[in-house]
Amino acid sequence: MEYFAGLDVSMEATHICVVDRDGAIVHEAKATSAPDAIEAELARAPACRRVVFETGRMAPMLYHGLVAFGLPVVCIESRQAYQALKSLATHKTDRNDARGLAHLARTGFFKPTHVKSLPAHAIRSLIIARKKLVGQRVMMENQIRGLAVVFGVRLPRALNPAFIEQALRASEGIDGLSAAMRGLIAARGAVLSAITAIDADMKKLARSSEACRQLMTIPGVGHITALAFTAAVDDPERFRRSRDIGAYLGLVPRRYQSGEVDYTGSISKCGDRRVRTLLYEAANVMLTRYRGSLKLKEWALGIAKRSSMRKARVALARRLAIIMHAMLRHGTEFKPA
Structure with a gap:
């Protein structure tokens, strides 16, 4: 007899459902969302031919962790799973979602999605962090320009020392504006330093990669x-x-x-x-x-x-x-x- 498992993953806990070829439930449990805990719970059930769960923030860690234990894990697109699960159960609960994913694993009515390696996710995290910091820098510079233009000072758009000098000169003698300018300028300097550090790391990674070169x-x-x-x-x-x-x-x-x-x-x-x-x-x-x-x-x-x-x-x-x-x-x- 063949058995199939469905995992409904959340940040804290994962609901597990194992069904046989005819769709009968043979094992249901709830485990911590960690590869070792899920593997230990699946070991109490019959060996599964296929273990299915949806994409999400926990998917890369769980996928590679369960693959390391030798489990036949398949990750499917959450949008596709949503349409199928909506038609399988009237009430949306974690237990029903796990049952629906187990039935998807049994029928094979899904399209597997590629789970990227953890080093690829690490590079992606670096790029996301840089983009977020650049956005923060632009936001603070626009805020500095907006505060200065009220007093008739138009600051340059280029990233040069004149930007800071004119911003400080515009706020001299005005207590509230001076404190605001200095605080924004200090925060901008910290963000620029972080961007410079990330750029150095990214250049180092690119030089060390034959594919990037x-x-x-x-x-x-x-x-x-x-x-x-x-x-x-x-x-x-x-x-x-x-x-x-x-x-x-x-x-x-x-x-x-x-x-x-x-x-x-x-x-x-x-x-x-x-x-x-x-x-x-x-x-x-x-x-x-x-x-x-x-x-x-x-x-x-x-x-x-x-x-x-x-x-x-x-x-x-x-x-x-x-x-x-x-x-x-x-x-x-x-x-x-």
Whole structure:
């Protein structure tokens, strides 16, 4: 007899349900959301052919931890599981969700999703932290400008010492404004120091990675874009064709077809938004700043003449993603010809 398990994971506890081939429940339990606790609870039930749970914040840690114990773990997309679980149970509870996931494991009515490695998640965390700090820096600088303009002082937008000097000069002699300016400037300095430290770590990671060094041979692709792309792809072999990476990153047109209705819209914008943004910026750099002769650039400029520069950047970003994936798969450098 074959057995299948479903795990409904939360931050504190995980509900476990094991069913047989006919759908009869043979074991139900609740364990701490830790790989060793879940493995110990599953050991009390019959050996399972498949263990299914949804994507979420705990998914990477649990997946790799349970795989290390030798369990046949499968992670599925939460949006797909939501539609299936909604039709299986009237009341949404953790126990019912675990039962529904066990039935999905039994029927095979799901699409497995790739769980990235922990080093890839670590790089992604570094990129997210940098983006958040840059946003905080911009917010504080705008706040400083907004406080100064009330008193008729327009501060420069460039990041230079004149910005701080003029901000302090504008607040001299005004008690409340002076304290506010000094506090914001001190916070801005701390954020800038943190950004500088993260940039140094990211450059060090990019230099130590052979894959990143290969990707950085493409004009317009820097260390941040290379790190973000390698972390998003993780395993190049999981894509059967390089052109599939465009749909994975949301850089292909969205299509809707139903009966007589059939239209193609803008790009789907699925997948990792940060990687998509970085590829768009790399395409913009290639089109506007790179002065060398490049057939890829000429191809995108041809699209710009027929349509618009924005669509040319999106098309070039998708083409860059395809080329970068092929480079990762074959371990080659960019060839301008």
